[in-house]
Amino acid sequence: MIPRTMERATQFDPSTRSKISQGQSPSILAQGLSHYFGVGELKKQVLFDNNLTVWPGEIIIMTGPSGSGKTTLLTLLGALRSVQEGSLEVLGESLVGAKPRAMEQFRRKVGFIFQAHNLFESLTAIQNVRMALELCYPDLSAQEQRDRAERILVSVGLDNRMHHRPKQLSGGQKQRVAIARGLVHEPKLVLADEPTAALDEHSGRTVVELFQKLARELQTTIVIVTHDNRILDVADRILTLVDGSIRSDALVKEAAIITQMLAKCPVFERVTPRTLTRVADEFTIEHVAAGQQIIRQGDQGDRFYLIRQGRVSVRRSQPEQETTQQEIVQLSQGDFFGEMALLSGQPRNASVWALEPCLLYWLNQERFQTALADTVSMEAEVREAYFDRQ
DSSP, rough: OOOOEEEEEEGTTTHHHHHHHHHHHSEEEEEEEEEOOOOOOOOOEEEEEEEEOOTTTTTTEEESSSSSHHHHHHHHHHHHHHHOEEEEEEEEEEOTTOOOHHHHHHHOOOOOOSSSSOOOOOHHHHHHHHHHHHHHTTSOHHHHHHHHHHHHHTTOTTTTTOOOGGGGGGHHHHHHHHHHHHTTTSSSSSEHHHHHHSSOHHHHHHHHHHHHHHHHHOOOEEEEEEOOGGGGGSSSSSEETTTEEEEEEEEHHHHHHHHHHHHGGGGHHHTTTTHHHHHTTTTTTEEEEETEEETTTTOOOEEEEEEEEEEEEEOOOOOTTTOOOOOEEEEEEEEOHHHHHHHHBBBBBSSSSSSSSSEEEEHHHHHHHHHHOOOHHHHHHHHHHHHOOO
């Protein structure tokens, strides 16, 4: 029997194997994480049994309807709230049962950026930024603190505003000071709640490029709650919360690869890119060892396969020679198989064997048929695209 795994394909990153083999640990590991507000009859559950693994250097964009629990989850990750139910390890520290003093010490390792910039009105921009360094690195000299604060303010485009107080700054400038303050101590984890909402396109792009630089050079993990579709391109993964539960955790790069593979399949040629993207999230991972049989000739077809890694042999036997199979073709990365039986309703007309260890993505028959039927008109696509901008 071929072992199956129910992990979604768009949640799988082939590079994760190398991270584990190198002894790297997740920067965030949450299991069964739930949370409640209120007590007694007023007690209300706002997070429900959430699991999440995030690796160093990943940029996660968290989205979802208002009230879905995004900010609550963000505050748990940053030790701004105590863990009530489930387990949570962040930057190698368990936050379950953490004492107030330990939580305070932990927060100094995190860069916080919130919509409410919370600047000290009596301090200049550079003084507000220096406060983060004074808390996190009290042994730094005053000159080094000033130099670091100046560099980060220049990088967010405030070189001519660093000696202004908040009342002399626009809303967008205040937000950039808050962003500079959250990043100046080069934290290993950045938690940002709508960091670009008050920024114009140029300023927003400058900020996300800073995020990318931190992630790339310092392996900083960055979690961003946002509805700003201008910055979706920086995400490694997009996490969607609905009613307190993680409904989708899609690895953007992998979803794009699956979508491109599907676009090359003749059976999906009339399916729009938007629909293909939705279909990509339905694929399931299957690891197959060399020599294993994936499809048996004569069986009823129930799955459509994409080859993500590895090589397979497609073989067919004649009725009078059922024990002898002749190879028809070899397929490798980017190829697909299994669609004919699903389209015709007839039994499989060939067998498929793994020639080497394979990573396959498969789609069940019901979802395959639904995808083919989902040939949305161009007008409907345009309407949906414009609706998504709201």
